[in-house]
Amino acid sequence: MMATPDYQLHDIVEMKKPHACGANSWEIMRVGADIKITCTACQRTIMMTRFNFNKRIKRILKAASEIK
Structure with missing residues (x-):
């Protein structure tokens, strides 16, 4: 198991x-049983289960600790 x-x-x-919209970067807005992410280009928000999010994530571009 991964x-x-x-x-x-x-x-x-x-x-x-x-x-x-063509962008491929998303900001994580909620972490729990469901994950809520917002497109950094057009601000569209979607929610998905943690299981689906783990299948669809490619990599972390910037950690929150690096941004602040």
């Missing part, structure tokens, strides 16, 4: 598929 990535609130992540 280890889950260590992501936190306000991390900027890259997903495997780009958003319809």
